[in-house]
Amino acid sequence: YIWPGPYDLLEDAYTVSGGFADGGIVAGVQPCSVSPFGFLPGRQAAAEWLRVAYHDMATYSTETGLGGLDASIGFETDRAQNIGTAMNTSLLFFGAFQSKTSSMADVIALSVILAVKNCGGPSIPFRAGRIDAETSGPETVPEPQQDLASHTASFALQGFNVTEMIGLVACGHTIGGVHQVDFPETVQNAITPPNPEGMVHFDNSFDSFDNHIATQWIDGTSTDPLAVGFNGTTNSDARIFAADGNATMRAFARDNEYFTSQCGGLLERMLNTVPSTVQLSEVIEPLPVKPHQLMLSLSSNGSLVMSGYIRIFGDSDEAASANAAAMLVKLSWKDRNDQSNTSYFTSAVAVSEPSSSLWGSVRFFQINSLIDAQSGISSFVIDWAFNNQETLTHSDNGGSGFPFQDVALLQADKSCITPSSRPNPTTTVFAVIRMDMGPVSSAYIDYTSNVIQQGSIAVKQVTSRFPLAHVGNSSSPLYDTYNVSFPTGENTNIGVITFDIVAVIAGKTYASLNNPAIITEC
Numbered sequence: 001y002i003w004p005g006p007y008d009l010l011e012d013a014y015t016v017s018g019g020f021a022d023g024g025i026v027a028g029v030q031p032c033s034v035s036p037f038g039f040l041p042g043r044q045a046a047a048e049w050l051r052v053a054y055h056d057m058a059t060y061s062t063e064t065g066l067g068g069l070d071a072s073i074g075f076e077t078d079r080a081q082n083i084g085t086a087m088n089t090s091l092l093f094f095g096a097f098q099s100k101t102s103s104m105a106d107v108i109a110l111s112v113i114l115a116v117k118n119c120g121g122p123s124i125p126f127r128a129g130r131i132d133a134e135t136s137g138p139e140t141v142p143e144p145q146q147d148l149a150s151h152t153a154s155f156a157l158q159g160f161n162v163t164e165m166i167g168l169v170a171c172g173h174t175i176g177g178v179h180q181v182d183f184p185e186t187v188q189n190a191i192t193p194p195n196p197e198g199m200v201h202f203d204n205s206f207d208s209f210d211n212h213i214a215t216q217w218i219d220g221t222s223t224d225p226l227a228v229g230f231n232g233t234t235n236s237d238a239r240i241f242a243a244d245g246n247a248t249m250r251a252f253a254r255d256n257e258y259f260t261s262q263c264g265g266l267l268e269r270m271l272n273t274v275p276s277t278v279q280l281s282e283v284i285e286p287l288p289v290k291p292h293q294l295m296l297s298l299s300s301n302g303s304l305v306m307s308g309y310i311r312i313f314g315d316s317d318e319a320a321s322a323n324a325a326a327m328l329v330k331l332s333w334k335d336r337n338d339q340s341n342t343s344y345f346t347s348a349v350a351v352s353e354p355s356s357s358l359w360g361s362v363r364f365f366q367i368n369s370l371i372d373a374q375s376g377i378s379s380f381v382i383d384w385a386f387n388n389q390e391t392l393t394h395s396d397n398g399g400s401g402f403p404f405q406d407v408a409l410l411q412a413d414k415s416c417i418t419p420s421s422r423p424n425p426t427t428t429v430f431a432v433i434r435m436d437m438g439p440v441s442s443a444y445i446d447y448t449s450n451v452i453q454q455g456s457i458a459v460k461q462v463t464s465r466f467p468l469a470h471v472g473n474s475s476s477p478l479y480d481t482y483n484v485s486f487p488t489g490e491n492t493n494i495g496v497i498t499f500d501i502v503a504v505i506a507g508k509t510y511a512s513l514n515n516p517a518i519i520t521e522c
């Protein structure tokens with residue numbers, strides 16, 4: 001896609017999985033065996049995230065087109081079929097990645113893609129655009145004491161035939177296990193001091209997304225409590241695995257690659273099962289070149305300062321072996337009249353802290369450049385190479401360059417929030433708006449904050465508009481200063497808070513998008 005795009009934040013979280021500018025999600029499941037928040041013994045975050053996604057999706061009905069992956073699970077956690085604290089600990093973790101452009105349902109989907117990949121499983125294509133439900137869905141999650149006919153009917157309603165049901169259950173039950181505290185009718189005598197929840201794993205490689213769930217079932221060494229458990233009534237995996245005479249499980253057991261690729265396809269369909277009114281995006285893949293937190297601000301001496309980073313991603317051998325410090329990354333801009341000039345460029349410097357990606361190699365390069373305020377900037381291109389010998393790759397964001405406006409700018413150094421010691425914090429935002437383009441007909445900020453939802457641990461994000469007031473002049477005769485103070489709202493510690501600064505001049509809209517929440521205290 002073209003930058004800036006509606007799913008920039010999700011693309012960041014998808015692409016960067018560690019180090020500088022870490023997207024943050026993979027840290028919650030690294031390594032695959034790790035427990036939620038790193039300290040809950042007998043728990044496995046990766047498995048919990050996969051179970052959350054299935055239980056959220058299992059409200060889908062092919063008959064009504066309602067339900068599916070829509071984060072309605074937040075309103076359903078007190079149901080017996082969703083027993084366990086895993087649902088809420090997962091949603092609490094995911095909350096930190098919700099934003100104006102990343103719904104909770106998209107974060108749930110992305111969490112599965114990253115967790116499965118990080119556990120050695122398939123690469124599942126990621127699409128965004130899910131919309132969060134504001135209420136619960138039907139009580140249609142399958143339970144282990146139900147018979148095969150009920151399970152077959154449940155999966156059919158969710159859109160999966162018998163072969164696909166066997167596959168989906170095997171792909172789900174290749175990591176994690178069953179906890180005695182929640183399923184005492186399925187697991188007994190498993191609670192010990194190091195295993196306080198009495199976790200019994202489905203197979204002998206609970207922290208590897210592999211076909212052992214099938215090999216052990218076929219060769220008679222299965223330990224799956226839902227297949228060979230002491231209570232025949234809750235052996236739903238046994239009934240499901242054998243539903244086609246074990247043909248599917250035998251094929252999985254024979255070939256780990258076949259298992260992995262089948263799971264990739266089935267889990268992709270599971271994650272993309274959404275209400276029929278939801279239109280998912282195209283597949284999101286790492287952008288090869290992407291600006292990161294790139295800002296333009298007005299300095300105290302009246303010139304413009306461009307600061308931030310350029311991210312370079314590649315999945316080739318060359319990308320893997322490149323040395324960031326020896327890479328050349330050059331940013332060339334056009335002025336506000338769309339003119340180039342040989343002096344309009346800056347070289348980006350490799351960030352010393354490395355970054356990692358599950359999908360290839362990713363590196364960041366820092367930009368810090370002065371731009372003459374009179375000539376300004378309208379867009380830029382990046383010329384770069386993995387080493388200093390080869391010819392440069394020209395990245396122009398699909399043809400017209402990376403758009404970069406110099407009209408409505410945040411003054412981060414003047415903006416602040418009232419001290420946290422005071423209740424009901426107020427944020428004050430200062431901005432400068434260019435005044436040599438005609439009268440400003442409208443100036444405002446759109447501020448996105450969190451609202452508690454009755455019945456769900458997950459917050460809802462709402463955007464409020466606050467008009468900017470004209471204050472007076474600035475450090476440059478080309479810009480006027482504006483500001484606004486507004487109540488920051490509750491729960492600013494959950495979810496990604498961002499705001500846009502918008503100015504309308506001569507019928508055209510100029511916006512500085514997705515500025516991070518102001519945290520400097522007044």
Ligand code: HEM
Nearest residue numbers: 047048050051054142143144168169172176177178179236
């Ligand atoms: C008939 C269908 C299913 C039944 C009856 C069922 C039942 C169960 C039960 C009783 C547990 C134990 C939960 C706990 O103790 O925390 C469990 C765990 C799990 N299930 Fe299923 N399940 C089914 C289908 C699926 C599917 C389709 C998936 C995903 C594709 C899935 C993914 C998981 C995962 C990953 C765990 C491990 C959770 C953990 O370790 O915390 N399940 N399932």
